[in-house]
Amino acid sequence: MTEEALLQATSAVVYAATLGASALFAVVFTAVFYRRQAIRSARHRVRSELAERVRLKLAAALLDLGNHLMLSGEERRALRLQKKLSSPTARRLGIGAAAMMAGARRVDAVTLEVPIGTRRQEDNPGRELLLSCVIRESISRDGSGAVRKEQSVPSIFWRVVNKASEGYCGPSVTVEVPELHRALITYYARPLRPADSPEGRFLDEGVHDETSA
DSSP, rough: OOOEEEEEEEEOOOOOOHHHHHHHHHHHHHHHHHHHHHHHHHHHHHHHHHHHHHHHHHHHHHHHHHHHHSSOHHHHHHHHHHHHHTTHHHHHHOOOHHHHHHTOOEEEEEEEEEEEEEEETTTTTEEEEEEOOOEOOOOOSSSSSSGGGGGGOOOOOOOOEEOTTTEOOOOEEEESSSHHHHHHHHHHHHOOOOTSSSSSSSTTTTTOEEEEE
């Protein structure tokens, strides 16, 4: 092989090596570039998702706060009591003990009552409504009233009493439901008027109420 042919062969090898190196560099550069773009896109997506979660949680917290501030005093007290009676402390000490700590009074051997609120019925000064929480404990089988802890499974009810106001006489109606929201609906319900009255009435509630002598 002549010197000129050797030089041409060497040049071809160098050229091919250069092309291969350039192609490899282009492939590596492209892979690195797109990988960085993918990482940046993933980071941006994660940041956007976190920001959206924080925004939604903040909006929910503000909505809950607004709803809580709009509640009446009786509703806030009832909700706090409901939370206490379902707390880990109540499960550890017992619902009866938690109710006593919340201001319950013992009605009888197996019944506790926590007063929550009292209000006059709208447009009917002769009637008032009382809202309370009633806890009924289990009775032992021998009827002694002594309840062992493993036998005690208290039941919780929300009581609304519609009775005559002080200075009036009339019937008393008691409603007990296990759901707080149903008791609140009953507690805040407006009285129904007679069908022949200007405002319309469908029940005779309070018709027989008279001022006591």
